[in-house]
Amino acid sequence: MIARKFPNGFLWGAATAAHQIEGNNVNSNWWAMEHAPDSKVVEPSGDAADSYHRFGEDIRLLADLGLNAYRFSIEWARIEPERGFVSRAEIDHYRRMVDACLDKDVEPIVTLMHFTVPRWFQRDGFWRADDAPELFERYVEAALPVVSSGVRYVCTINEPNIAAMLAGGEDVANLVANAMPNPDLLVADRLYESHVRARRVLSGAGLRSGWTVATQAFAPTGEPGSEEEVQRYGHPREGWYLERAAGDDFVGVQAYTRTWVGPGGPLPVADNVETTLTGWEFYPPAAAEGIRAAWEATGHTPVMVTENGIATGDDERRIAYTRGALDGVLATITEGIDVFGYLHWSLLDNFEWASGFRPTFGLISWDPHTFQRTPKPSARWYGGIARANALPDH
Numbered sequence: 001m002i003a004r005k006f007p008n009g010f011l012w013g014a015a016t017a018a019h020q021i022e023g024n025n026v027n028s029n030w031w032a033m034e035h036a037p038d039s040k041v042v043e044p045s046g047d048a049a050d051s052y053h054r055f056g057e058d059i060r061l062l063a064d065l066g067l068n069a070y071r072f073s074i075e076w077a078r079i080e081p082e083r084g085f086v087s088r089a090e091i092d093h094y095r096r097m098v099d100a101c102l103d104k105d106v107e108p109i110v111t112l113m114h115f116t117v118p119r120w121f122q123r124d125g126f127w128r129a130d131d132a133p134e135l136f137e138r139y140v141e142a143a144l145p146v147v148s149s150g151v152r153y154v155c156t157i158n159e160p161n162i163a164a165m166l167a168g169g170e171d172v173a174n175l176v177a178n179a180m181p182n183p184d185l186l187v188a189d190r191l192y193e194s195h196v197r198a199r200r201v202l203s204g205a206g207l208r209s210g211w212t213v214a215t216q217a218f219a220p221t222g223e224p225g226s227e228e229e230v231q232r233y234g235h236p237r238e239g240w241y242l243e244r245a246a247g248d249d250f251v252g253v254q255a256y257t258r259t260w261v262g263p264g265g266p267l268p269v270a271d272n273v274e275t276t277l278t279g280w281e282f283y284p285p286a287a288a289e290g291i292r293a294a295w296e297a298t299g300h301t302p303v304m305v306t307e308n309g310i311a312t313g314d315d316e317r318r319i320a321y322t323r324g325a326l327d328g329v330l331a332t333i334t335e336g337i338d339v340f341g342y343l344h345w346s347l348l349d350n351f352e353w354a355s356g357f358r359p360t361f362g363l364i365s366w367d368p369h370t371f372q373r374t375p376k377p378s379a380r381w382y383g384g385i386a387r388a389n390a391l392p393d394h
């Protein structure tokens with residue numbers, strides 16, 4: 001069997017986000033939202049996977065599987081639980097996570113903001129407040145000790161396009177629906193300004209940084225007007241954010257599925273296609289299409305696939321999906337695109353926002369009572385590819 005090699009030094013990892021696995025993120029806006037009397041979130045995040053305490057075990061498992069990179073986020077609501085109060089203890093906590101990675105020769109890739117913000121930030125105007133970018137910059141400066149040594153890559157803001165859409169006033173349940181809300185353009189501008197300020201701080205400390213964009217593989221149906229509609233509908237939801245990553249050290253691509261667009265807008269997922277637990281079309285080429293879109297829109301900013309995966313209870317389908325996705329990633333590298341890492345979403349089953357714990361994206365499951373971790377067959381399969389730095393031939 002001839003193996004199909006990835007470039008030397010390729011980053012093979014898995015990704016998580018603090019609020020989705022840590023548990024008890026009580027000072028965050030999402031915790032407040034989950035517990036509001038009229039909450040649309042199907043269940044609260046609660047203890048989640050208790051990764052706040054069990055991160056050492058999680059990083060060990062990741063390394064033992066054969067992976068060499070871990071993308072995780074640090075939580076602003078813990079680091080600055082009240083406006084202006086920075087917790088040394090929480091900075092130390094996240095520094096210990098970085099050190100746990102380094103101890104295992106795992107590349108730590110740190111995200112500074114993965115959707116959640118402190119309650120006080122929400123109260124004081126959220127991303128619409130005039131001083132929001134300044135407050136974010138102050139947080140990044142405070143968090144610098146977490147990343148100041150041993151870290152090479154920092155993701156500033158996770159999926160600013162989804163964050164702007166969620167802020168658009170529509171129902172939070174739209175996160176898992178097919179039609180994407182209208183973005184709040186003021187929020188989009190503020191997120192971009194926050195990103196620019198964060199990058200200035202990080203570059204000053206010798207760190208490579210970028211933001212991570214949810215790519216949607218918008219597909220025109222071919223009907224007259226559908227190409228134009230892809231532009232009209234897609235640009236404020238994806239292209240605008242990719243274009244702004246021109247000149248950054250890297251851009252994160254986060255791809256899961258595709259969205260068909262007709263002359264009248266996006267179409268619901270067809271009845272006759274395989275869907276996942278989030279209701280999305282099973283579509284492995286999404287990763288490659290996201291990479292190509294990012295490479296083109298940025299004028300060739302290096303790409304890291306910072307998320308790609310599938311919510312399924314059938315682990316065989318996770319393997320099939322990931323195999324297809326990785327075939328596509330390798331094809332983009334062969335085409336000459338600078339793709340330097342692939343981080344599977346997710347290391348662990350986790351809290352899938354408004355949908356709660358039901359959509360399982362993890363390579364590793366855990367017992368809700370004991371928190372005991374169990375790697376799934378897909379985790380071992382994926383670890384084998386990472387160790388070989390190659391895909392087996394078909």
Ligand code: BGC
Pocket residue numbers: 017020158159162214254307345351352353
């Ligand atoms: C987010 C993750 C989320 C995943 C699957 C991305 O939108 O960054 O937080 O769990 O996709 O929906």
